[in-house]
Amino acid sequence: MGRYYAPGAWRGSHLAMPRDLSVSVRPLVIVCGAPASGKSTWASENADDVIDLDVINQQLSGYPFRETPIAFLAAALQQRNAALQLCATEGPSTAFIVGAPESGERQAWADMLSPQRVVVLNPGQRTCRARLLADKTRATIRRRQITALDRWYQLYTPAPCDEVIGDGDSGNPHRRLYNSTRWRKMRAAHLKTEPICRYCKARGFVNDGTRTATGAQQTIGRRRSLIADHIEQHHGDPEKFWNGELQTLCADHHDIAKQGEEHRGYSTQIGDDGWPVDSRHPAGAKG
Ligand SMILES: [Zn+2]
Secondary structure: OOOEOOHHHHOOOOOOOOOOOOOOOOOEEEEEEOOOOOHHHHHHHHOOEEEEHHHHHHHHHOOOOOOOEHHHHHHHHHHHHHHHHHHHOOOOOEEEEOOOOOHHHHHHHHHHHOOOEEEEEOOOHHHHHHHHHHOHHHHHHHHHHHHHHHHHHHHOOOOOOEEEEOOHHHOOHHHHHHOOHHHHHHHHHHHHHOOOOHHHHHOOOOOOOOEOOOOOEOOOHHHOOEEEEEOOOOOOOHHHHHHOOEEEEEHHHHHHHHHOOHHHOOOOOEOOOOOEOOOOOOOOOOO
16 A cells, blocks of 8 residues: 555545635536546546546656556645646546545535536446456456445435435336336246246257256255246346346356357356346346
């Protein structure tokens, strides 16, 4: 610790949290969230100009992204604050990226800069963690980022000024689709017309959910089931979800099929409680 940018050490310092910046006359949005919550992407999609300490650090030091030694931090913060002060003059729409897990800090920024919006990106700690683990560009700083992630969620408190995007670990848009009565009826109707695993059938035996992919008795209770599977991934798109073609699969073949489709972007691992471990799983991880 200490070699790189360590926000914790700077919390409360005048440079990290200045009190004398002017109200923004530019359309300003403050974008907050944990590491890997998607702040950079959201900011670039929603504003013409982005003020991001990570970017300033990189430009200033010439070190790889997010690997700037802490020696550069004071200069980077000064530069960031100057960019924020510039928002007091006419200019493009601007997004200001800051972790700011605590309600008091976000409120202080909002009181000082008077932004149009304070957005908190909260896809959930588990989702952020999975993104960090999958992000090759963060390999060298992974441990530090996971510490920062855990810390963010430890400190996180909502504020009245927040506009929260995402519903944390409690779910994903898919879960609502799968929990609907309409889907239960659709699933039941499909399983009536196709009551055996399509892949097992292709391998020459009948599996009504009581067998494994090799034809042996399925001894794990929670895996003794049939899945009405969307042949084409739907990503929560209602059109694809409701009108896409379905196929019946046993639990094993569902896993096998999905493992071969990494582009789906989630793990199919089932936890001891019978729910998918990964919150991005369309069935929704247990919240
Ligand atoms: Zn099967």
